[in-house]
Amino acid sequence: MSLRHFALFTLLAAAALLEGCTLSHAQIRRADALVAATTAKESTCTGPEHCARPSPLLDAAAQALAESTPARPQHLVALLDASEPALVARLSLIRAARRTIDVQTYIWDQDDVGQLMLDELVQAARRGVQVRILADQLSSFGDLGLLDRLARASPNLQVRLYNPTFQEARTSPLEWAAGIACCFLKFNQRMHNKVLVVDDTAGITGGRNYQDRYFDWDDDFDYVDRDVLVGGPAARAMASSFALFWRHKRAVPLTQLRDVNHYILAHPQAPGWSAPHYDHPQRVYRVQQEADDAAWLRMHVLADSVRARHVEFFSDLPAKTEQPLKRQARQFTAHVMQMVGEARHEVILQTPYLVMSRRARHIFEHLHKEQTAPRIVVSTNSLASTDAFAVYALSYKHRKRYLKDYGFEIYELKPHAEDAAAANALASLEWVGDGRHASGEPAHDASRHYVSTEDHGLLGSHGSSRRPAPLVSEGRRFALHAKSIVVDDRFAMVGSHNFDPRSDHFNTEAGVIVYDSRIAAQVRASILRDTQPQNAWVIAPRRPVVPLLTTLNQVIGDVSESLPLFDFWPYRYATSYQLKAGCAPMRPSDPAFFSCYEPVGDFPDVALSPKLIYTRLITAFGSSASGIL
Numbered sequence: 001m002s003l004r005h006f007a008l009f010t011l012l013a014a015a016a017l018l019e020g021c022t023l024s025h026a027q028i029r030r031a032d033a034l035v036a037a038t039t040a041k042e043s044t045c046t047g048p049e050h051c052a053r054p055s056p057l058l059d060a061a062a063q064a065l066a067e068s069t070p071a072r073p074q075h076l077v078a079l080l081d082a083s084e085p086a087l088v089a090r091l092s093l094i095r096a097a098r099r100t101i102d103v104q105t106y107i108w109d110q111d112d113v114g115q116l117m118l119d120e121l122v123q124a125a126r127r128g129v130q131v132r133i134l135a136d137q138l139s140s141f142g143d144l145g146l147l148d149r150l151a152r153a154s155p156n157l158q159v160r161l162y163n164p165t166f167q168e169a170r171t172s173p174l175e176w177a178a179g180i181a182c183c184f185l186k187f188n189q190r191m192h193n194k195v196l197v198v199d200d201t202a203g204i205t206g207g208r209n210y211q212d213r214y215f216d217w218d219d220d221f222d223y224v225d226r227d228v229l230v231g232g233p234a235a236r237a238m239a240s241s242f243a244l245f246w247r248h249k250r251a252v253p254l255t256q257l258r259d260v261n262h263y264i265l266a267h268p269q270a271p272g273w274s275a276p277h278y279d280h281p282q283r284v285y286r287v288q289q290e291a292d293d294a295a296w297l298r299m300h301v302l303a304d305s306v307r308a309r310h311v312e313f314f315s316d317l318p319a320k321t322e323q324p325l326k327r328q329a330r331q332f333t334a335h336v337m338q339m340v341g342e343a344r345h346e347v348i349l350q351t352p353y354l355v356m357s358r359r360a361r362h363i364f365e366h367l368h369k370e371q372t373a374p375r376i377v378v379s380t381n382s383l384a385s386t387d388a389f390a391v392y393a394l395s396y397k398h399r400k401r402y403l404k405d406y407g408f409e410i411y412e413l414k415p416h417a418e419d420a421a422a423a424n425a426l427a428s429l430e431w432v433g434d435g436r437h438a439s440g441e442p443a444h445d446a447s448r449h450y451v452s453t454e455d456h457g458l459l460g461s462h463g464s465s466r467r468p469a470p471l472v473s474e475g476r477r478f479a480l481h482a483k484s485i486v487v488d489d490r491f492a493m494v495g496s497h498n499f500d501p502r503s504d505h506f507n508t509e510a511g512v513i514v515y516d517s518r519i520a521a522q523v524r525a526s527i528l529r530d531t532q533p534q535n536a537w538v539i540a541p542r543r544p545v546v547p548l549l550t551t552l553n554q555v556i557g558d559v560s561e562s563l564p565l566f567d568f569w570p571y572r573y574a575t576s577y578q579l580k581a582g583c584a585p586m587r588p589s590d591p592a593f594f595s596c597y598e599p600v601g602d603f604p605d606v607a608l609s610p611k612l613i614y615t616r617l618i619t620a621f622g623s624s625a626s627g628i629l
Contacts, residue, residue, distance in 0.1 A: 022167070023261055031255035031264045038270035039152040045127035052129075055096030056294050057089055057301060061202035061231020064307065068233055075232035076202075077514050078305035079494070079522050083216040084287065084427045085300040086208060086227050087113065091291035093198040094120045101131045102242040104195040106496075107209035108133075108140035112217055114210045115276035116284055118150070122273055125154035134246055136191045137161040139209075142170045144263040145271070151254045151264060153273045160251040162191040167252065168259045191245065192496050192507035193315060194227075195238050202231040203238040205313070205512055206494050207483050214481070216427035217283065221387070221468065223481035224413065224420050224530065226350075226523075228494045228512050229301065230311060237313040241510065248318040283429070304522065310515035314495075316508040333504050336497055337363060339487055339513065343374045348486040349499065350379040350527045352479065353388060354395040354402070354410070357504040364406040373407055374488075379530045382412035382537060382576070384605040385479045387468045391500075396602070399539060400573035409587060410539035411531035412576065413480045415471055415605060418534040420478040470607045480530065483511075484523050491515040492523040533579035537604060538597060540588040541574050576604050 045051035057078075064076040080086040094101055094117075101124055108114055125131040131154075141147055141161065147169055150159050165171045165179045165187060179187035197203040206227030208214040213222045230238075245251060254260045278284045290296045314335050340347060341363045356364070367374055386392045395402075402408040413420075468477065485493045495511015497503045514520070530536060576599065579585060583596035 023256060023258055027261055027265070028256055031261045034264060034268055035151050035255060036155075038268070039155050040126075040270070040272075041155060043126065043128055044123070049098045050128035052098045053095040053292060054294065055092045056297050057092050057229065058096040058198060058202050058231075060302060060305070061229075061235065062199075064232040065201055065235070073233045073309055073311070075230055075234055075308045075311040075514075076305055077308050077311060077512075077516065077519055078229040078301050079519065079526070080204065080206065080227040080229055080301070081522075081526050082300070082423060082427075083214070083222075083225070084290075086204075086206075086225075087215045088287050088290045088297070089229055089301050090117065090196055090204060091120055091287065092297055093196070093202055093204070094124050095291060097124055097129045097198045099129065099199050100197075100239075101129055102134075102195070102197045102239060102246075103132070104134045104191070104193050104242050104245060105209050106136045106139055106190065106192050106194060107211050108135045109209075109211035110143060110146065111212040112276075112278045112280055112284055113212050113215050115278065116287075117210050119276050122150075122153045122157060125157035129156060131157045132242075132246060133157075133159045134191075134242070134251055135159075135161055137164040137169060137252075138171060138190060144169065144259055147254055147257075147260050148264055148267060149271045149273055151260070152270055158253070160246065160253050161257065162245065162248075162252075163189065163250045164252050164257055167257055169254075169257045170259055189320075189506045190508075191250075191318075192503070193241075193245070193510040194496050195242055195315075195510060197235055197239045197242060200236050200239040202229065203235040203313070204229050205238065205496075205510055207481050207496060216424045217280070219476075221477050221479065222420070222424055223479055224417070226482035226484055226494055226526065228514070228519075229305075230313070230512055232311065234311040234313040234512060238315075238510075241313065241315040244315075245318050245508075250318065286429075306516060306518045308514055308516040308519065312513045312515075313510070314513065315510035318508065320508050333497065333509060335513070336485070336493060336495075336499070336511075339491070339493065340364075340485060341366070343367060343487045344372075345488045346375045346377070346486075347488075348377045348379075348484075348524050348527050350480065350482050350484045350530065351499045352381055352386065352481050352483070353391045353498050353500050354378060354380040355391055355500045356398075356402075357499075357501040359504065360499060361401075361406070364408075368405065368407040375409070376407055377409045377411070377528070377531065378402075379411050379480065379527050379536065380413070381480045382414065382605075383469055383603045384415040384471055385413045385417075385468070385477065387479055389469055396572070403539070403541065403574055409589075411536040412539060413478065413530060413536050414534075415468075415477045415479075416473060416475050417478050417530070417536070419529060419532070420535065421476065424476065424478070469603075470609045471605050472607050473605055482527075484527060486520050486524040486527065489517055489520050489524065492520040494523065533585050537576040537578060537600065538588060539574050540577050540593065540597070542572075542599070543594050572602060575602050576600050578604070 060076045064074045068074040080089060101121060103121065121131050121133065135141060147159070150157065161169055163186070165175055168175070171179070194208060195203060195205050204227050207225045208227050212218040214225055216222045255264065316333060337359055364376065367376070380395070381392065383389060383392050402410060468479070471477070483495055483498055491513060493511055493513045495509060497509040497511055503509050577597040578600045580596050580598055586593055586596060
């Protein structure tokens with residue numbers, strides 16, 4: 001089939017799908033009536049406050065809220081860097097909920113973490129708590145049987161999917177192509193917010209989705225990520241933001257989705273809610289026990305928490321997905337950019353995808369031209385660590401611009417970063433019956449690897465195209481997923497914004513800005529730890545060997561980089577460096593840098609493969625796609 005015939009076929013398929021998108025009111029009423037009739041009404045709780053369990057986290061958040069006044073707000077703020085405290089904190093808050101739980105996310109998988117979170121939320125609903133789940137459709141809940149069980153698990157549990165493709169919960173490869181062909185702008189706009197709010201009192205936001213790899217539970221590939229727990233007025237702002245998205249017309253109830261509606265009507269018997277089947281039940285049991293252990297929570301979550309006055313939760317409005325160019329719909333994005341533009345001494349930036357939007361490029365270029373330019377440190381992924389090789393290719397294309405025009409110090413995460421491996425080893429331990437820890441053998445299921453990652457742009461889809469580039473080395477791989485900024489040691493932002501064109505113009509994003517030097521110092525130390533030699537390679541200019549040839553190479557490289565197409569020149573301005581044994585770490589601007597660092601190539605540890613070739617091709621031809629990748 002020729003490309004022209006394939007395009008015509010895709011458009012016809014899209015037209016057919018659009019024609020059948022709408023359910024009749026009668027079909028929706030029938031499914032609603034069936035759900036109401038077959039949902040178990042019995043409560044598992046006969047005690048006060050819906051049998052909420054005690055939690056020092058919710059207690060501390062409630063205390064901060066009680067002590068707040070409009071003139072003197074009070075907040076509890078706890079950084080959730082490590083994956084296990086980030087998961088256990090969520091479980092503790094869910095079990096402590098007395099009235100409401102709202103959960104908003106981009107990815108919800110059906111692995112151990114996904115099943116655990118769902119089961120905890122269903123149990124909360126069954127004891128009387130009002131639970132609402134809002135997930136972006138493209139990367140969540142593709143199992144119609146699971147959605148049927150959720151629809152009828154409890155009258156207190158509601159689930160909606162955001163921006164469903166052709167009003168369905170599942171997106172087939174044909175629908176994927178048809179969505180791009182017929183309705184690209186709508187299809188390409190996603191809800192990327194990650195929020196959990198309990199009783200409008202305590203909330204968690206940041207980068208983590210509900211999937212094993214965000215909590216160091218994947219057998220092969222895990223993310224280095226970051227969340228923040230906030231109690232106080234900012235948590236109420238999270239709840240208000242969630243309500244805006246929940247009421248938006250793109251948040252579609254399950255019975256109004258075509259495939260879920262048809263499935264429910266075809267299965268009139270109540271499916272019930274069965275206990276999850278975990279790949280690693282001992283590991284799940286451990287975090288379940290820790291969630292009820294007040295001493296554990298105080299040590300691992302509250303020990304470094306602070307009481308801060310000035311904390312702001314920001315979120316883009318849902319309208320951003322319909323009017324991406326309107327300033328008021330991009331509230332969070334605009335505030336982040338303003339925050340960076342006001343830097344005077346230092347910006348510490350951590351992002352998985354180093355692809356700058358036009359506005360970000362303007363801000364960093366302006367900062368670099370200041371009489372006393374602030375130091376700009378960037379922690380990001382290498383090709384060896386990332387699962388978004390298409391995005392990395394565009395970052396690779398503009399290395400010279402980042403180093404010379406913006407003054408970036410760039411550190412790219414190694415795929416086997418030592419600190420990440422050490423943290424993963426603790427989170428991956430299994431629980432033996434007598435309370436001891438033991439290392440469990442992973443259950444290897446290659447069919448589930450590297451699917452449902454966050455890079456769902458035009459070139460991010462399904463299956464093998466989502467797998468990272470093969471490596472020369474072996475072992476569990478780590479990728480950076482945290483999105484944070486620290487400016488001048490005065491305030492820090494932790495959220496979902498990747499500081500790229502997609503986050504600026506298409507996805508809705510959310511995050512917390514904490515104006516407190518103590519939290520800023522914690523986030524700064526965490527990011528800088530990821531830039532240390534055992535964890536990252538340094539990107540720096542190539543050392544001149546033959547001056548004339550080096551100059552000629554750079555001239556040709558500059559011309560090649562400026563071309564929107566055919567940027568094939570292989571000898572780039574900058575490359576990756578590794579610290580030599582016996583040397584102390586230093587900045588690339590240090591005169592002794594080249595005596596203590598050795599070049600390790602543009603793509604260290606990456607084996608020759610089609611992915612490497614694709615990276616070069618996208619560098620050459622993909623510059624115009626930066627906004628949709």
